Amino acid sequence: MKTPVTLVLGASPNPDRYSFLATSLLHEKNYEVYPFGIKKGQIGELSIINEWPKNDSIDTVTLYVGPAGQVEYYDAILNLAPRRIIFNPGTENPDLQALANEKGIETIEACTLVMLKTGQY
Numbered sequence: 001m002k003t004p005v006t007l008v009l010g011a012s013p014n015p016d017r018y019s020f021l022a023t024s025l026l027h028e029k030n031y032e033v034y035p036f037g038i039k040k041g042q043i044g045e046l047s048i049i050n051e052w053p054k055n056d057s058i059d060t061v062t063l064y065v066g067p068a069g070q071v072e073y074y075d076a077i078l079n080l081a082p083r084r085i086i087f088n089p090g091t092e093n094p095d096l097q098a099l100a101n102e103k104g105i106e107t108i109e110a111c112t113l114v115m116l117k118t119g120q121y
Contacts, residue, residue: 004059005032007080009073011040011048013062018088019064022112029116032059032115052076062086067093078103086112 006026012019019035023043026033037048058080063070070077070093077085078099084106087093097107115121 001120003031004083005034005057006035006043006062007034007053007058007059007082008048009044009061009063009065009077010069011035011037013039013043017064017102018113022062022088025116026095026111029121031094031121043105053080056072060084060086063088063091063093067096069073070096074099078105081105084108088111 004115006056008019010019011023014020020043023035023046027044027046033046034049034053035046036052037045038050039048041048059082061077061080061112063086073120074096081103082105085100086113087097087107087109092109100107
C-alpha cells in the first residue's frame with residue numbers, strides 16, 4: 001500500500017534547515033515526499049522539485065515558509081485540496097488557516113519532526 005504524499009513547501013538543500021531534516025525523516029519512515037523549493041539541490045537521494053505538483057494526490061502540506069512567503073502559494077495549496085496543512089513553528093498564519101478551514105482542510109500548528117518522532121504523524 002502506498003503511503004500518502006507529503007508536500008514539503010520550502011524544501012532546502014541545506015542540511016541545517018528543518019525542511020531538510022523533515023524531508024529526510026519522512027523519506028526514512030517510508031512516506032512519499034514531494035520536496036518543493038526554490039533552490040535546486042538534493043536531500044539525500046531526493047531531488048528538490050521546482051515545479052508545483054499537477055496531481056491531486058497530496059495528502060499533507062507541511063510548511064517551512066513564513067507567512068509573508070506563503071501568500072503567493074495560497075491558491076496553489078488550496079487547489080491541491082490536501083487533507084491537512086501543518087504549520088511548523090514560525091509559519092503560523094491565521095489568514096491561510098481560515099482559508100483552508102473554509103475548504104474543509106484541517107490545519108495543525110505543530111512540528112513535523114516531533115510528530116514523526118512521536119508517532120503522531
